[in-house]
Amino acid sequence: MSNFWRDRNVVVTGAGGFIGSHLCEKLVKLGAKVTAITHYDIRPTQSNLEYIDSETYQSLNIIPGDVTDPWFMTRALENQDTVFHLAALIAIPYSYRAPASYVRTNVEGTLNALEAFRCAQGRKFVHTSTSEVYGSAQFTPIDETHPLQGQSPYSASKIAADKLVESFYLSFETPVVTLRPFNTYGPRQSARAVIPTIISQCLSDQTTRISLGDLSTVRDFNFVHDTVNAFVEVAENGQCIGDTFNAGSGNSVTIGRIAELVQSLVGCSKEVISNSDRLRPKKSEVRELIAESAKLKSTSNWAPAFSLEDGLLDTINFVRDNIHSFKPGEYSV
Numbered sequence: 001m002s003n004f005w006r007d008r009n010v011v012v013t014g015a016g017g018f019i020g021s022h023l024c025e026k027l028v029k030l031g032a033k034v035t036a037i038t039h040y041d042i043r044p045t046q047s048n049l050e051y052i053d054s055e056t057y058q059s060l061n062i063i064p065g066d067v068t069d070p071w072f073m074t075r076a077l078e079n080q081d082t083v084f085h086l087a088a089l090i091a092i093p094y095s096y097r098a099p100a101s102y103v104r105t106n107v108e109g110t111l112n113a114l115e116a117f118r119c120a121q122g123r124k125f126v127h128t129s130t131s132e133v134y135g136s137a138q139f140t141p142i143d144e145t146h147p148l149q150g151q152s153p154y155s156a157s158k159i160a161a162d163k164l165v166e167s168f169y170l171s172f173e174t175p176v177v178t179l180r181p182f183n184t185y186g187p188r189q190s191a192r193a194v195i196p197t198i199i200s201q202c203l204s205d206q207t208t209r210i211s212l213g214d215l216s217t218v219r220d221f222n223f224v225h226d227t228v229n230a231f232v233e234v235a236e237n238g239q240c241i242g243d244t245f246n247a248g249s250g251n252s253v254t255i256g257r258i259a260e261l262v263q264s265l266v267g268c269s270k271e272v273i274s275n276s277d278r279l280r281p282k283k284s285e286v287r288e289l290i291a292e293s294a295k296l297k298s299t300s301n302w303a304p305a306f307s308l309e310d311g312l313l314d315t316i317n318f319v320r321d322n323i324h325s326f327k328p329g330e331y332s333v
Contacts, residue, residue, distance in 0.1 A: 016047030182248030186224030248291020
């Protein structure tokens, strides 16, 4: 194992989130000194970080705060070598209701993180984008030259954040890199995401049907450990500066097919329905997202290692073990 990360000061914003918690766990095991920034609220919980084993958890320096506070971010990023910026509001349906909050967190929060990092003169700033910035595919597989289309307030806020990151590289030579993961799934993901909501509805004895949105949309699903490995790779790799990299499998599957696969793995046979309450506005729906990740693969040692079926089995086991945390059928935002 490489000693690159040993005793290196690292910050993860959005550390209490689904991907952020897995990334923190990975970095600690690689030997990094990890400061985990979580979103402060009144609840006595550290969210997904609490699923980490106790020894790894105790190694984290957890700091509750808010990326929208520039003074907090300046203090939090002092003397830090590497910043992984994952903090964001991500629920697309809620962005239709409260778009200003997405601008504050996703745009202003990213600006605060960038400026704090620039003042700290760190080594690498890794920004998290999303495949949603591409909108409905004009061609597939989608490479990094694909036009950006703001088909929801969420995606528009992420486009703005991506461009801010680009501007800091071009204006100030800030050592940044943008990773653009395609749909990530796995243990710890909220039931607001489609795969956990399918699984929780399959496992629940309170539901007789599986209620979803559009069953025909096509996605490129990637297991969370593959996505985390992409973050680590672009942060470590000296060639990955000032550029944007897709991270995806290149494999496509419809939401309806995912529901079939989950049912077969769980041993469930419920009717799957398309619920109008879960549909996006017609012009906002992104029909097809399939990654072309050749640039990342040619620049680094990264490649997906987990099959869809293996990833689904791990996710099913997590949901089954934590079914009390899920409220099947309740999440429309």
